[in-house]
Amino acid sequence: QSGLTQPPSVSATPGQTITISCSGSTSNIGDEDVSWYQQFPGKAPQLIIFDNHKRPSDIPDRFSASKSGTSATLAIAGLQPGDEAEYYCGSWDNVLSAKVFGSGTQVIVL
């Protein structure tokens, strides 16, 4: 099943703002909501963004996201060492009738 496209890694120093892109198609991101997940090594993924831009109540507002056309973007402001993790986007694909994920982006805090 076709996946979404993310950059392999993004790096920045503490305090900076980073963005992670997620590119899809009209059958997924273009027509369905996007969610974002944070995964630390050895741990299960955790939902950090749902319905394109909404945050669960326990996720700090340093995390934000948007969607435009067939692409989505996750932004992390005021980057902290504890933000070092793998980040995945996900969306339903209504042609495949399947959930599709991005390949994952490793965030490195320098």
Next chain:
Amino acid sequence: QVQLVQSGTEVKQPGSSVRVSCKTSGGIFTDFAFSWVRQAPGQGLEWLGGIIIFLNKATYGQRFQGRVTITADKSTATVYLDMNTLTIEDTALYYCARGRNGPFDFWGQGSRVTVS
């Protein structure tokens, strides 16, 4: 508080089958859908399929059609993943998660399946 607690590590031979369970608590089981997602060593997330509990209807990713079966036991609020004809490429961490076409808001701790 919602919790998804999965069964433990499995070591299987190629060609055999495996069952992984996911016992849920908190929330109304029949109000939700649940999915299975796997992660091979050093790799990303891959959706195997999901089940809408109140319809008892499961759908699967194309790669897994015919090889994977997802079922649910409403009496114990448990979701099951059965996978047959295992190959070495099925070695992975298998996660259950609450959700299907929408966001996956709660995840199990993962069940390691090694095919060797």
